[in-house]
Amino acid sequence: DAGVIQSPRHEVTEMGQEVTLRCKPISGHNSLFWYRQTMMRGLELLIYFNNNVPIDDSGMPEDRFSAKMPNASFSTLKIQPSEPRDSAVYFCASRYTTPGQGAKSGNTIYFGEGSWLTVV
């Protein structure tokens, strides 16, 4: 079974450039999460989608960040313009949820291997 697939795995870009991170969730999963990890702030939830609809974007740091999920098998996280303080590892995670289902294994979230972003 393919897990959550993220690309690129590593990116180095110059300040001011646009960065697009991509995520393919596990097939059949209907919830998708974007997290950011830094030494200073740990793992932060940025945004999550349920059935392709953004449910909570309160963790998105500012307007330079945007996320989309055009279909059930693809999501992007975009930073425009990028700044050095955006340097972090960005993780995507997915989960399958049946409405009304309790926390059985289907509600476990599975993470990708992350996209390592360095903005210089």
Add this chain to the structure above:
Amino acid sequence: DAKTTQPTSMDCAEGRAANLPCNHSTISGNEYVYWYRQIHSQGPQYIIHGLKNNETNEMASLIITEDRKSSTLILPHATLRDTAVYYCIVRVGTSGTYKYIFGTGTRLKVLA
């Protein structure tokens, strides 16, 4: 904000049981406790979860106190490969809107 507090770091001798505590004193009645671990530079990996009963799987055991204000993750025979950061998480929200908020975790070092 995370609803859990954990010790910053712990050491454990190889082959011994590693007991990782977690406090979640503000947990609500229907909120589950999840444990994940993160080995350096990898994505967090699911370990186990529970509501009120103790749980066991091939990786670990989860002991939840009767008042549900704390829990302990037990790795019965720690190996060097278990060296990682362990996160205790309370899942918040309702069906369709669940969120998993990570705290700072416990850095477990298994010593040879």
